[in-house]
Amino acid sequence: MKRTALALLLAAACSGALEGEPATAPVADWSFVSGAEDVALATQGGRRFRSVVATPLVHEGDLYLHVSTLFSLDDGALEELLAGGGLVLRAGGRLYDLRAIRLTDAREIERILPTLVREEMNVEASGLRWDPQPARYPGTQLRQWFFRLEGAP
Amino acid sequence: MRHVARAAIALASLVGLAALAWFGGLGPRAAIPGGVLWGPLAEPPADWSFTDAIAEIQVQTHVGPLPWSVTTWVLSHDGDLFIAASECDRVWTGRVKADPEIRLRVDGTLYEMRARPEADPALGAQLAPVVLHKYFGIAAEAAHWIPGATRGCIFRVEPRS
Numbered sequence: 363m364k365r366t367a368l369a370l371l372l373a374a375a376c377s378g379a380l381e382g383e384p385a386t387a388p389v390a391d392w393s394f395v396s397g398a399e400d401v402a403l404a405t406q407g408g409r410r411f412r413s414v415v416a417t418p419l420v421h422e423g424d425l426y427l428h429v430s431t432l433f434s435l436d437d438g439a440l441e442e443l444l445a446g447g448g449l450v451l452r453a454g455g456r457l458y459d460l461r462a463i464r465l466t467d468a469r470e471i472e473r474i475l476p477t478l479v480r481e482e483m484n485v486e487a488s489g490l491r492w493d494p495q496p497a498r499y500p501g502t503q504l505r506q507w508f509f510r511l512e513g514a515p
Numbered sequence: 516m517r518h519v520a521r522a523a524i525a526l527a528s529l530v531g532l533a534a535l536a537w538f539g540g541l542g543p544r545a546a547i548p549g550g551v552l553w554g555p556l557a558e559p560p561a562d563w564s565f566t567d568a569i570a571e572i573q574v575q576t577h578v579g580p581l582p583w584s585v586t587t588w589v590l591s592h593d594g595d596l597f598i599a600a601s602e603c604d605r606v607w608t609g610r611v612k613a614d615p616e617i618r619l620r621v622d623g624t625l626y627e628m629r630a631r632p633e634a635d636p637a638l639g640a641q642l643a644p645v646v647l648h649k650y651f652g653i654a655a656e657a658a659h660w661i662p663g664a665t666r667g668c669i670f671r672v673e674p675r676s
Contacts, residue, residue, distance in 0.1 A: 432545070432546075433545050433546075479647060479651075479658070480661070483646075483647070483651075484665040485643050485646075485647065485658050485660055485661065485665075486658065486659055486660075486661050487643070487647065487653075487655040487657065487658035488657050488658075489656025490647075490653055490654070490656075491653070492653065493652055493653065493654040494652035496649075496652065496654065498567055499649040500568050501570070502568065502569065502649050503651065504651060506651070
């Protein structure tokens with residue numbers, strides 16, 4: 363999935379709507395996204411993520427999105443997403459219309475943490491717990507958002 | 516001829532301003548590298564755990580004719596100090612390997628230090644949970660970097676003498 367993150371960063375340098383063949387069948391298992399070489403994301407208005415890192419993750423066949431940033435720069439695509447906008451995912455040459463459900467519940471976030479740290483950070487870890495404001499490290503965390511992505515109806 | 520002279524003066528002015536900024540204390544901004552770090556110099560403390568509350572510090576490398584400073588993550592473990600790069604092929608990491616004498620700016624204060632790369636997996640297993648917790652808000656009972664997968668690197672930072 364590291365290649366996926368790289369692909370997303372490269373895609374951020376481009377602009378405009380994603381090119382590909384619209385997918386027609388619903389997807390029950392998103393595992394194929396992990397191995398796809400052409401993964402890219404855009405909002406349904408064609409905006410790309412520019413000042414944030416947006417990494418799609420597949421956990422137990424479900425699709426998630428982790429967005430993080432060190433900087434306090436605005437990102438139009440993220441704003442659209444947080445306002446309830448949908449996404450278009452390209453993988454394997456096909457385009458998938460998605461809706462994004464923001465995760466705020468710690469148990470939901472903790473469910474994907476093993477995959478997140480392995481795929482995005484190259485870390486193997488156990489006993490993971492979501493602790494966004496640790497007392498020992500006050501205010502040092504990246505700004506982060508988690509979403510579950512589902513096929514748009 | 517007059518246009519050429521004006522262009523030359525403008526170019527010289529730009530170069531002069533750039534040099535003034537670079538050597539006069541234009542530090543790094545976010546992901547953009549900078550030049551000389553300025554500020555009050557202090558003796559390195561014995562315990563760096565106060566940096567647990569500091570997300571980023573500036574590091575100035577010394578190799579080459581131009582100073583090169585960057586903003587990077589800072590980790591403390593058992594009072595020792597470490598700096599980290601998510602990718603080890605950066606300009607500054609190569610410079611630190613070539614010349615370990617660095618200058619740190621932590622919360623506005625300068626420290627003259629020496630850095631050396633750390634590749635001990637046992638130390639990695641101690642620092643990986645620090646990275647997860649400090650920067651991602653993920654507490655881990657145990658964590659280690661997957662061998663061969665990470666492109667990052669860590670330097671231990673110590674006083675020069």
